[in-house]
Amino acid sequence: MRSYYRPIPQSDPGRPDGALTLAGGWTWFDRAERITREGREIVAAKDIPSEVLERLTEPRAPIAGLGFDAPRLMGILNVTPDSFSDGGKFIAPEAALAQAQAMAEAADLIDVGGESTRPGALPVAPEDEIARTAPVIAAIRSRIDVPISIDTRKAAVAQAAIGAGARLVNDVAGFTYDPALAPYCAEAGLPVCVMHAQGDPQTMQDAPHYEDVLLDVYDFLEARIEALEALGIPRAHIIVDPGIGFGKTQAHNLALLARLGLFHALGCAVLLGASRKKFIGTIGGTPEASDRMPGSVAVALAGIAQGVQIIRAHDVPETRAAMRLWGAATTGAA
Incomplete structure (x- = not known):
């Protein structure tokens, strides 16, 4: 029976001697939850196997020029007519x-x-x-000095976006949709974000089912990392995303959020993309997606408390302000 190890991240200033820094970031741990498909138990950090402990503690390498000694914020720019939250608002190039x-x-x-x-x-x-993405990326690159990622499942779209100035490929299909996409990223030396989804957008919410959502998602991401490494993409260039809301019920989403720290054992930077998702509206009593900023911020801060390196958000200024305040309140310094 395989064992998985979830560090129990802490950000308390009263850090005990012998505590270990998680992934070179802002949290520490001295205990872990050993998880199997039959049960769970708490163990000391010293009892974690050495190869797992190395991945948990090794600082994450910079990606697209961004280091991960502090949490990073990814702003969402949908140039689509039908996205669930802001479809149509930014489809015009000038608006984007x-x-x-x-x-x-x-x-x-x-x-x-x-x-x-x-x-x-x-x-x-x-x-x-x-046609929707490449001109916008080129316009952004000509005026703004900020890294850009392309959110796509398709090699042709990624190639055009990289040509326009994008620096990272973010695939919600985990590089399983277009067989040409991962080899292109490997050949071009690009960093990637690999996300878990059960099914495709048309079918993913039709009664999703898992034996154990936490471990099933972990196993999927582990297999995709190994496949990408086999193509020549280094683990240090891979970001993982558990895919909140993609083929998951509210119970599945909450189970993943409660134990996000497990994904640090993959040895990659972790991205959390929960912004304005349906479960936030259900729990927070905000049926309209545009009203879900407070709930989205709350979930983002819960992820940061577990050492998540990248927060993907619609409400960028509000999320940044909350991140600054969380850091100041946690460390006691602005």
């Missing part, structure tokens, strides 16, 4: 550029997407996705 300029004041990275992945969304032809 204005939004990027506003986000750049607080975001470390801007994620540009031209295909909605909301539940029930239909695929977009590559040429249409390129």
